[in-house]
Amino acid sequence: MAGIPCPSCKSPIGLTLELIIKNPIMVCPHCKTIMNFEPPNDEIKEKMKKGLAEIEKIKNKYKGMVKFG
Ligand SMILES: [Zn+2]
Secondary structure (H helix, E strand, C coil), X not given: CCCECCCCCCCCCCECHHHHHHCCEXXXXXXXXXXXXXXXXXXXXXXXXXXXXXXHHHHHHCCCCCCCC
């Protein structure tokens, strides 16, 4: 899974949904912009976690067949 670039300086910083969920507040190592991806409420947080679980399921299903990331 390819990460998304920094929204400010467009540097490729390998931002992924997984990273965002684990670490919602990050600082870009290039432009020092603080990125806050903290979900505004628990409902959205849960939806993000479920989405991530689905990605993990797909990854496991194709383990050994497709190379991710
Ligand atoms: Zn940046």
